[in-house]
Amino acid sequence: MIIRQFAALFKARTMEFVRDRGTFYWNLLFPVILVLGMAFAFSGSDEKLYKIGVVGSPDASVRILGMEQMHVIHYDQAGDALEKLARHQIDFLLDFDKREFAVNEESNKGRFLRELFTAQQSAVGGTGLLTVEAFDERAVSGKATRYVDWLVPGVIGMNMMFSSLFGVGYVLVRYRKNGVLKRLKATPVHALNFVSAQAASRLVIVLLTSVFVFSGTNLLLHFVMRGSYLNLLLLTAMGILCMISLGLVFASRMRSEELAGGLLNIVTFPMLALSGVFFSLEGSPAILRTISRAFPLTHFIEAARKIMLDGAGLAQIAPNLFFLGGLTVIFLILSSALFRWE
Amino acid sequence: MTDILRVENLSKYYGSVKAVDNVSFAIPEGICFGLLGPNGAGKTTTIEIMEGITAPNAGRVLFRGTPIGADFKKKVGIQFQTTALPEFITVKETLELFSAFYANPRPMDEVIRLCSLEDILQRDNQKLSGGQKQRMLLALAIIPKPEVVFLDEPTTGLDPQARRNFWDLIGRIKAEKTTVILTTHYMDEAQLLCEQVAIMDQGKIMEIDTPDALLAKHFDGVLISLPYDGCCSDALSGFDGLVMHDDSIELQTTTLDTSLKKLLAAHVDLEGLSIHKPNLEDLFIKLTGSSLRT
């Protein structure tokens, strides 16, 4: 009985989504256009800044760090920095602890910076100043990760967030306001069963959308994929569930679509800004980075990038998965405690 | 006859508004029970409490002697005064959806036939006309093969023909021993369909009985109505059972012949005079003071 009710509710909700043409195409095409547009916009790779990683405390005599074209990023671990260098996310690395500089031979910018650095430090003279001889050179190799490779998990995550939060939150609030929920309350359907069907329908829809967006853009852009697609799918499903359950918390009581819309915007906006959808938070104030750790979107995007760009396995992304799973459980408990038909 | 539903000392307050004020009554099984009253009388609130949709502030509702619980929803059909239907699905799909909610639903073609939905099966819920939507909502109410159906103003917005079809349908539902509880603003409808009516105003039940018993209690004889233009009030003041309205006079009498002769003798202009047997509408207006109080 419960299963039959669930299946019927699932079907009705899914049909509603598919038949609502506007929303349907918006959900599919917007992210595709965004990824393609961004790929096009950044394909020139004409970023003005050079990114220099620094480990340890820099010495004032290293003049390259004082130049205004340089964006200096500090790292605590040399290992992290070397990884970034291998992926062309920084162009040059200066390790003051080991007195070492590192270059990725496959990076034009890196080779240019080495020339510049060598020339500058050869010219310095005087006691206590570091000349180029004070440094060892270390070669690193690794293919460049294009901006789109890095971007695509962000865009899919963003789309997933909007589609889950609004698709569940907003719709339930509308149903409550116009009385559809009240009509269902008058049937033997249990609230939990109804809500699960809504959530399940959304999960399938958003998962399929994400797969579509990814594979559609992949045809044209051939993303870097160093990890397993299966892990990526698992992560995506968990990310979607987490967002949907957050949406359910919002939808549990509210009657006003305007209020719900406003509150959802209040939640989505900081996630959009701080979860590293379009730009890395590296180098931004520590407080922002700390805040961003609390957002499910951050954990999804981070883990997706680890899988795609670093080839991470489940073990490496386990902390992200646990965070998403834990948050989902909390949200579900909260929303079922709060839920009202009317 | 046993009582299928019994309401005991029901009260519901919304702030300072006493929507339902200590109401008690019982409904015998298999009848049609009509809840009448002006706008805001508390009809919807009362039946939504009986449905288990709204929680009362005080009192209880007994179904076959036990307080209504979760199981009650499997046995009742409900049509709310206002409801939206799920979006982007058709009438047929909606019927299928609701059928899936019940263990033993009424066969679909029977529902379709009873509510004359044949022509609109493939239509999107959002594109139904007012009357079509009423029929659809009624269909949803009878899908569970309910023991009790609650219908809150089911014929509001129906055309005269559809209203007659609806009356037929109620007859068929009653033939299945289903108890029907309905609110309506159409007194002819209540008189025709209901074995029992309750007249409610300001949260209280003012009268409850069979329509005939109520009429016998409140009216004697027939009603004479006359247009009133302000004249001859002196001449009229000698009559018993006279009620003045803004533009008409109503005279209740058991001795029609004598009354008419008296009117003639008083030189009252009898142009526009009508005589009718008192009906529920007359009773309603008498009890609630106005047909349009809000």
Ligand SMILES: Nc1ncnc2c1ncn2[C@@H]1O[C@H](COP(=O)(O)OP(=O)(O)OP(=O)(O)O)[C@@H](O)[C@H]1O
């Ligand atoms: N949710 C609510 N919040 C506050 N007041 C309410 C609420 N529901 C009903 N009321 C008030 O309770 C009173 C009874 O309302 P109810 O809907 O039961 O009337 P009704 O007899 O069904 O009227 P109508 O014939 O217009 O449908 C009204 O004064 C109404 O304003």
Ligand SMILES: [Mg+2]
């Ligand atoms: Mg009402």
